[in-house]
Amino acid sequence: MIQVLRLPKWMMAGFTTLALVMAFLFTPFLHKAEASISWGQEVTTVAKLYIGTPFKWGGTTSKGFDASGYxxxxxKKSAAKITLPLSSKEQYKFGKSVLKKNLKEGDLVFFKTNGRDISFVGIYLGNNKFIAATSNGVSIQSLTLKYWNDRYVGAKRVLKE
Incomplete structure (x- = not known):
């Protein structure tokens, strides 16, 4: 048989108050679990949702993208809600220039794939990787591949820091 210990209400209120006071006093000394996501992480998370979406010349929707349309x-779809110009050449005029060694997640990376001027753009993911709408559809690419390295022009930061 289980016996129940009954305490007077005033004593229960006192223990409860003491527990609350102790919790408030010692909370600053405990580690709080805080999750924060950067603008870059938010943009790249949205970008990855479209991996495998087919390439479509002039495409600007999830049914098919070209590089700048993507x-x-x-x-625009991410929480950043930034409206970029439509062409990669115009997007390159937008934002703040970033050195390759200072790239951050969410930066735009630009290339000359036509040999003349800026004609391709992707979104930097970190670790020398970027995501873009290539002729094979949206996929993750490496900046260290000879093809991309030879055609790299520069990068722009359009997100808040």
Missing amino acids: TKYVF
Whole structure:
């Protein structure tokens, strides 16, 4: 048989108050679990949702993208709500220039794939990787591949820091 210990209400209120006071006093000394996501992480998380979406010349929707249509779509759909120009050449005029060694997640990376001027854009993921709408559809690429390295022009930061 289980016996129950009954305490007077005033004593229960006192223990409860003491527990609350102790919790408030010692909370600053305990580690709080805080999760924060950067603008770059938010943009790249949205960008990855469209991996495998087919390439479509002039495409600006999730039914099919070209490179600049993809970056325009992702930045607008993400919590950043940034409206980029439509062409990669115009997107390159937007934002703040970033050195390759200082790239951050969510930066735009630009390339000359036509040999003349800026003609391709992707979104930097970190670790020398970027995501873009290539002729094979949206996929993750490496900046260290000779093809991309030879055609790299620069990067722009359009997100808040």
